[in-house]
Amino acid sequence: MSGTETYDPSKYPPIAVTVDIVLLTIIQDSLAALLIRRGAEPFKDSYALPGGFVQPDETLAAAAARELEEETGARGMHLEQLGTYGDPGRDPRMRVVSVAYLALIPNPPEVVGGSDATSAEWSPVASFLDSTLPETPSLLAFDHSRILRDGVDRARGKLEYTGLATAFCPDEFTVGELRRVYEIVWGVDLDARNFHRKVTGTLGFLEPTGEMTTRGGGRPAQLFRQGPTQSLNPPILRPSPTVI
Amino acid sequence: MSGTETYDPSKYPPIAVTVDIVLLTIIQDSLAALLIRRGAEPFKDSYALPGGFVQPDETLAAAAARELEEETGARGMHLEQLGTYGDPGRDPRMRVVSVAYLALIPNPPEVVGGSDATSAEWSPVASFLDSTLPETPSLLAFDHSRILRDGVDRARGKLEYTGLATAFCPDEFTVGELRRVYEIVWGVDLDARNFHRKVTGTLGFLEPTGEMTTRGGGRPAQLFRQGPTQSLNPPILRPSPTVI
DNA sequence: GCAAAAGTGTTCGGTGTACACCCATGC
DNA sequence: GCATGGGTGTACACCGAACACTTTTGC
Numbered sequence: 001m002s003g004t005e006t007y008d009p010s011k012y013p014p015i016a017v018t019v020d021i022v023l024l025t026i027i028q029d030s031l032a033a034l035l036i037r038r039g040a041e042p043f044k045d046s047y048a049l050p051g052g053f054v055q056p057d058e059t060l061a062a063a064a065a066r067e068l069e070e071e072t073g074a075r076g077m078h079l080e081q082l083g084t085y086g087d088p089g090r091d092p093r094m095r096v097v098s099v100a101y102l103a104l105i106p107n108p109p110e111v112v113g114g115s116d117a118t119s120a121e122w123s124p125v126a127s128f129l130d131s132t133l134p135e136t137p138s139l140l141a142f143d144h145s146r147i148l149r150d151g152v153d154r155a156r157g158k159l160e161y162t163g164l165a166t167a168f169c170p171d172e173f174t175v176g177e178l179r180r181v182y183e184i185v186w187g188v189d190l191d192a193r194n195f196h197r198k199v200t201g202t203l204g205f206l207e208p209t210g211e212m213t214t215r216g217g218g219r220p221a222q223l224f225r226q227g228p229t230q231s232l233n234p235p236i237l238r239p240s241p242t243v244i
Numbered sequence: 245m246s247g248t249e250t251y252d253p254s255k256y257p258p259i260a261v262t263v264d265i266v267l268l269t270i271i272q273d274s275l276a277a278l279l280i281r282r283g284a285e286p287f288k289d290s291y292a293l294p295g296g297f298v299q300p301d302e303t304l305a306a307a308a309a310r311e312l313e314e315e316t317g318a319r320g321m322h323l324e325q326l327g328t329y330g331d332p333g334r335d336p337r338m339r340v341v342s343v344a345y346l347a348l349i350p351n352p353p354e355v356v357g358g359s360d361a362t363s364a365e366w367s368p369v370a371s372f373l374d375s376t377l378p379e380t381p382s383l384l385a386f387d388h389s390r391i392l393r394d395g396v397d398r399a400r401g402k403l404e405y406t407g408l409a410t411a412f413c414p415d416e417f418t419v420g421e422l423r424r425v426y427e428i429v430w431g432v433d434l435d436a437r438n439f440h441r442k443v444t445g446t447l448g449f450l451e452p453t454g455e456m457t458t459r460g461g462g463r464p465a466q467l468f469r470q471g472p473t474q475s476l477n478p479p480i481l482r483p484s485p486t487v488i
Numbered sequence: 489g490c491a492a493a494a495g496t497g498t499t500c501g502g503t504g505t506a507c508a509c510c511c512a513t514g515c
Numbered sequence: 516g517c518a519t520g521g522g523t524g525t526a527c528a529c530c531g532a533a534c535a536c537t538t539t540t541g542c
Contacts (some may be wrong), residue, residue: 009338013297014300015298016253017261017330022462037533055257056258057332058332060330066288081328084328086298088301093255097304099328099341149491166493176521192522193507197323198504216520218521219519219520219522220513221522234504237504274505338531348527419495420519435497435498435531436493436494436535440495441495461491461492461493463492463539464539465494479530490539490541491540492541492542493539494537494538494540495536496538497536498533498541499534501533503530505527505529506525506526506528508523508525509524509539510522511520511523511541512520515517515518
């Protein structure tokens with residue numbers, strides 16, 4: 001009845017708290033996510049998002065970063081909270097509330113694990129999002145398909161009005177490489193000339209390093225670093241995907 | 245080490261899971277939040293967001309809706325997940341992970357509680373957001389100031405590209421009333437003529453009821469209902485707040 | 489009549505879009 | 516030369532900002 005009593009923390013219901021991570025990167029011109037092949041029931045042999053219990057003395061973000069480092073060895077990549085998933089029954093063993101995080105890492109990413117009981121691999125996200133594709137494992141364990149989709153949606157949306165795309169690029173990158181990130185994540189074609197004007201014209205968004213590169217062929221291109229401006233106003237408009 | 249072992253749910257760390265709710269409404273041309281005066285330690289006599297434990301058999305959203313109904317008697321308002329706050333030490337008694345929800349309710353809202361041990365009241369959010377104002381309780385209990393600020397930020401942002409503003413309006417409303425929501429939540433002045441053209445010109449955003457009203461004085465205005473289109477593209481641009 | 493709010497029409501400037509065109513490299 | 520990608524210039528359409536103007540009520 002009273003709010004005070006319900007806050008007595010000595011008799012809280014038994015609920016486990018975990019983190020799950022949607023780690024995205026770009027491999028071979030495709031958006032890919034890190035997935036773990038489960039070695040035990042439930043959902044044995046299914047794929048699942050990497051994750052684990054939150055330890056008593058670490059923040060939620062620290063738990064996500066720790067799990068990421070355990071699986072990939074990588075640190076310091078972009079990491080943001082995505083949402084929390086806690087429906088009763090989402091884990092058949094007990095009530096588990098999972099705080100999902102979205103992480104992005106530039107390519108080429110580390111190749112991970114292998115001969116362990118649980119092996120991690122990069123999988124193109126298209127097979128898990130587009131239900132019309134009859135790919136091998138079209139569903140993930142637990143509610144992880146939903147979490148993965150939410151993560152991809154978040155990444156796609158934030159490209160429009162933030163500098164998030166640079167999280168897919170190495171420290172120094174060309175405008176063309178940045179544009180390719182947008183094209184791959186959104187699944188559209190962008191006009192290279194207008195895109196160039198847009199991102200170089202937004203003051204503070206890109207910082208020229210002064211260096212040039214000729215990787216990728218063609219005329220040498222300027223190298224840029226991420227600038228201080230992380231909000232893109234006006235946003236980069238996402239064309240409707242090229243359908244049918 | 246292995247991901248499988250860390251998922252064994254029989255030995256999860258003891259963490260309590262709660263929901264906290266940022267319930268916003270508009271009172272007397274100001275954005276206001278529902279706050280609870282705490283009757284017990286810690287933070288006795290401080291204000292806090294309404295909330296409570298998640299019960300074993302309810303979803304997170306259901307827990308938020310239940311707490312809301314307990315405090316206000318209201319049901320069916322807009323309710324969305326805001327984020328999860330779980331830093332160690334945010335509650336001095338034990339480790340508590342709290343899933344925050346954002347709720348919006350049209351005015352005039354119910355007057356709540358009063359003579360109980362815990363009393364609920366509506367407070368203008370300005371005093372908790374603008375640190376230059378020396379209002380009475382400039383800080384909330386726990387990390388609730390941060391949560392409240394995040395909730396207000398979320399509401400402000402979503403007005404731009406969604407129909408969220410209608411959640412502050414009764415079922416039927418005029419274009420002028422909708423505009424006043426934007427002006428109050430954003431703290432700006434909008435051009436009534438351009439706003440009118442914008443919202444009535446976006447197909448599916450507003451549905452005319454056919455009725456007219458003259459409440460508010462002046463020429464009678466059409467009454468509208470929320471239409472099926474909940475995404476606003478192009479968005480309503482938020483002018484930079486009228487400062488200095 | 490006057491005030492107040494609802495709507496409509498119009499002008500102007502900025503910006504996204506499409507595309508022609510030139511530049512600099514590797515082969 | 517030719518292909519490839521980098522980068523600039525330009526014309527057009529569209530849209531938001533500003534604001535003049537008309538409409539319809541209450542007092």
